[in-house]
Amino acid sequence: MPEFRFEPVQMPPAATRLRAEVRGFLDEEKAKGTFAPTVGAMVAADPSFSARLGARGYLGMTWPKQYGGHERSALERYVVVEELLAAGAPVMAHWIADRQSGPQILKHGAERVKKMILPEIASGRCFFAIGMSEPDTGSDLASVKTRAVPVEGGFRVTGRKVWTSYAHMAHYVIALVRTGGRPEDRHVGLTQLIVDMKSPGIEVRPIINVYGAHEFNEVAFDDVFVPEDMSVGGIGNGWAMVTSELAFERSGPDRFMSTYPLLVEAFREIGESPNASEAAELGRLVAHLATLRRMSTSIAGMLNEGKSPVTEAALVKDLGTTFEQSIPEITRRLLPLEPRGGGNGQAYDGLQQLAQMQAPCYSIRGGTREILRGMIARGLGLR
Amino acid sequence: MSNETEDAGVRHLMLRSLDRIVEEKAENAAQAADGKPGFPVDLWSALEEAGMTALGEENEGDLGLGNAMALVERAAYHTLPVPLAETILARRLLAKAGIEIPDGALSMAPPSAIRDGKATGVPWASSVTSVVTTTAPDTLALIDAREAASSGFNMAGEPRETIDLGRARIVASAKLADAAKIVEAEGALVRAVQMSGAMSRVLEHGLTWANDRIQFGRPIARFQAIQHLMAELAAEAAAGSAAALMAVEAVAERSDRLAIAIAKARTGEAAGRVCAIAHEVFGAMGFTQEHTLHYATRRLWSWRNEFGSEVQWQAEIGRAIAAGGADSLWATLTAHG
Numbered sequence: 001m002p003e004f005r006f007e008p009v010q011m012p013p014a015a016t017r018l019r020a021e022v023r024g025f026l027d028e029e030k031a032k033g034t035f036a037p038t039v040g041a042m043v044a045a046d047p048s049f050s051a052r053l054g055a056r057g058y059l060g061m062t063w064p065k066q067y068g069g070h071e072r073s074a075l076e077r078y079v080v081v082e083e084l085l086a087a088g089a090p091v092m093a094h095w096i097a098d099r100q101s102g103p104q105i106l107k108h109g110a111e112r113v114k115k116m117i118l119p120e121i122a123s124g125r126c127f128f129a130i131g132m133s134e135p136d137t138g139s140d141l142a143s144v145k146t147r148a149v150p151v152e153g154g155f156r157v158t159g160r161k162v163w164t165s166y167a168h169m170a171h172y173v174i175a176l177v178r179t180g181g182r183p184e185d186r187h188v189g190l191t192q193l194i195v196d197m198k199s200p201g202i203e204v205r206p207i208i209n210v211y212g213a214h215e216f217n218e219v220a221f222d223d224v225f226v227p228e229d230m231s232v233g234g235i236g237n238g239w240a241m242v243t244s245e246l247a248f249e250r251s252g253p254d255r256f257m258s259t260y261p262l263l264v265e266a267f268r269e270i271g272e273s274p275n276a277s278e279a280a281e282l283g284r285l286v287a288h289l290a291t292l293r294r295m296s297t298s299i300a301g302m303l304n305e306g307k308s309p310v311t312e313a314a315l316v317k318d319l320g321t322t323f324e325q326s327i328p329e330i331t332r333r334l335l336p337l338e339p340r341g342g343g344n345g346q347a348y349d350g351l352q353q354l355a356q357m358q359a360p361c362y363s364i365r366g367g368t369r370e371i372l373r374g375m376i377a378r379g380l381g382l383r
Numbered sequence: 384m385s386n387e388t389e390d391a392g393v394r395h396l397m398l399r400s401l402d403r404i405v406e407e408k409a410e411n412a413a414q415a416a417d418g419k420p421g422f423p424v425d426l427w428s429a430l431e432e433a434g435m436t437a438l439g440e441e442n443e444g445d446l447g448l449g450n451a452m453a454l455v456e457r458a459a460y461h462t463l464p465v466p467l468a469e470t471i472l473a474r475r476l477l478a479k480a481g482i483e484i485p486d487g488a489l490s491m492a493p494p495s496a497i498r499d500g501k502a503t504g505v506p507w508a509s510s511v512t513s514v515v516t517t518t519a520p521d522t523l524a525l526i527d528a529r530e531a532a533s534s535g536f537n538m539a540g541e542p543r544e545t546i547d548l549g550r551a552r553i554v555a556s557a558k559l560a561d562a563a564k565i566v567e568a569e570g571a572l573v574r575a576v577q578m579s580g581a582m583s584r585v586l587e588h589g590l591t592w593a594n595d596r597i598q599f600g601r602p603i604a605r606f607q608a609i610q611h612l613m614a615e616l617a618a619e620a621a622a623g624s625a626a627a628l629m630a631v632e633a634v635a636e637r638s639d640r641l642a643i644a645i646a647k648a649r650t651g652e653a654a655g656r657v658c659a660i661a662h663e664v665f666g667a668m669g670f671t672q673e674h675t676l677h678y679a680t681r682r683l684w685s686w687r688n689e690f691g692s693e694v695q696w697q698a699e700i701g702r703a704i705a706a707g708g709a710d711s712l713w714a715t716l717t718a719h720g
Contacts, residue, residue: 003583004617004620004621004624005624005628006621006624006625006628007628008628008629008632009720010720011720015720016720019717082717086713263712264709264710264712264713265709267704267705267708267709267712268708268709268710270705271705272705272706272708273705273706274701274702274705276698278701278705279697279698279699279700279701279702279705280694280697280698280701281697281701282700282701282704282705283644283648283696283697283698283699283700283701283702283703283704284648284652284693284697284700284701286645286700286701286704286712286716287626287644287645287648287649287652287696287697287700288622288649289716290626290629290645290649290716291622291625291626291629291645291649292622293716294625294626294628294629295621295622295625298625312621315617315618315621318614318615318618319618319619319621319622370611372614373610373611373614373615374607374610374611374614376614376617376618377604377610377611377613377614380590380613380614380617381590381594382590382593382594382604382605382609382610382613383604383605383610
């Protein structure tokens with residue numbers, strides 16, 4: 001039977017020094033007022049903040065130096081990422097590029113493309129969006145209709161992508177397109193193409209979300225030219241690329257820390273002497289968080305050793321998003337919004353409202369809870 | 384590194400040897416012992432001969448807390464009706480206090496259940512040679528309670544007896560700072576580890592069942608509703624096991640009450656969900672005395688209450704963080720890497 005052991009990882013001494021360094025940087029930033037902690041992990045974007053992270057060597061951390069990276073361990077990167085999330089820092093501008101697009105290009109991109117793009121990502125000046133979903137394609141990714149037709153020196157792309165987070169800020173989008181076959185052919189004939197957002201024929205239209213923010217977009221491609229060497233992993237390998245990419249992004253701290261800043265504010269509001277039920281409710285959340293962090297760092301260790309813990313990662317995302325969704329639900333029972341207002345409660349009140357409205361997206365983005373449970377079931381030998 | 388490899392090898396051999404003992408002597412032990420006083424003496428002797436009952440001492444030749452807890456976890460997976468966890472723990476506590484360790488099976492009294500001259504919920508009190516208890520918050524004592532115990536059981540039919548402390552004979556006692564708190568915490572640690580073992584048994588049992596049971600012409604594992612339930616069960620069991628493992632390492636390295644609190648809180652919560660889902664998946668079949676599922680689920684329901692329920696430990700965590708201030712939370716979570 002499958003057994004899931006989340007063995008300990010030993011954080012290298014360099015990671016401990018790095019943690020102190022990142023905290024120092026974040027304290028300075030907060031003191032300068034460059035950001036106020038927010039919930040959502042991956043929703044607040046500030047390109048200048050991303051550039052400052054790049055300048056400090058906090059992006060592309062594990063990549064080779066020849067591509068602008070810093071050749072640090074995955075565990076050191078983990079420390080930086082979790083410190084940024086714990087602080088509620090505005091990391092969204094560079095997030096996709098640093099977390100998944102860059103690593104994908106490093107592993108499967110053409111040499112020219114790696115040299116052109118990776119140093120820019122590592123400097124915090126180049127951002128990516130993910131073009132997977134379409135109007136008729138959500139969880140069922142293999143049904144994409146956006147087409148790329150071979151032409152002299154490359155492809156011409158035509159189609160429509162939706163829910164494309166931060167496409168309006170991105171320099172490139174990695175689009176999953178059909179280079180062969182028909183939508184009925186499913187996994188066959190799919191390719192991932194890196195599309196320059198400045199290319200003629202691209203139109204970005206905002207899609208405003210439930211809480212009134214402009215985070216995602218519709219991206220229309222009308223006969224957009226993409227050079228031949230801008231594929232990731234070669235022509236026809238799009239499905240393998242997409243699935244490995246999603247597996248990598250599922251176990252990180254961004255899958256359970258989205259509402260962490262709200263938990264901190266709830267502790268602040270409740271103060272140093274909680275009553276029994278406040279203590280138990282908050283303590284329960286801490287127990288969950290500590291456990292998730294253990295599972296997530298353990299997976300980081302497995303990935304570092306070249307293992308491929310796909311089911312474990314799905315377990316973390318399922319537990320993690322359920323946890324981050326529960327923080328607003330539980331804290332609002334302890335600290336209701338209605339009779340409060342003003343005073344010390346302002347940070348709490350704002351985060352509480354935003355977290356409640358934002359929470360549904362946590363178990364949708366990066367693979368819905370239902371898709372993940374199906375993957376876990378496969379890992380358990382039930383399908 | 385070679386020490387670690389050697390240690391993993393020792394652990395593997397020890398666990399396989401426990402599996403063999405279970406196969407030969409204890410296939411139906413949980414059923415035979417259910418709700419009866421005493422414990423299977425043959426099985427205990429086999430464990431003793433294999434050197435599995437004396438792992439917890441803090442002296443030379445000690446195989447270490449990690450190995451001891453791996454064994455406790457495996458014994459719980461097998462739902463063995465013996466005071467193995469209690470004996471290992473009692474030996475650890477006696478070693479801490481510098482009290483000479485007697486031979487044979489031992490037990491310990493949960494400090495929070497000692498009042499009005501009585502210790503309640505004491506595992507196997509009348510059948511073990513001695514019981515570790517606290518006679519004051521900072522005094523650890525070893526008592527012989529065989530003539531002073533009255534019968535009782537937890538939900539799993541494991542002996543949980545009441546000792547009339549006035550009638551028990553004190554064998555030895557010694558000062559140990561925070562003795563009562565230490566016994567409570569270490570008891571919680573072993574129950575968390577045991578729950579991890581029992582949850583992995585329930586998961587394994589459930590997976591086999593879902594693949595074997597045919598309804599509507601196909602194994603129920605083919606139904607998405609069942610798949611999603613089992614996925615949730617696996618996730619909760621994995622979280623519980625991760626929390627327990629984390630606490631064992633923390634306690635082996637340093638005194639870490641918070642890690643134990645986290646482990647007992649998380650495994651206790653997971654246990655409730657794991658049992659509920661398993662019984663849902665097994666349907667009426669699993670709800671009978673005849674079926675074996677309940678040997679694990681009734682233990683989980685019992686153990687999550689013993690040495691402090693998850694709510695008590697959750698509250699302790701909440702109070703500890705609150706007392707340090709909101710901004711201490713992150714520093715606490717990341718204090719040990």
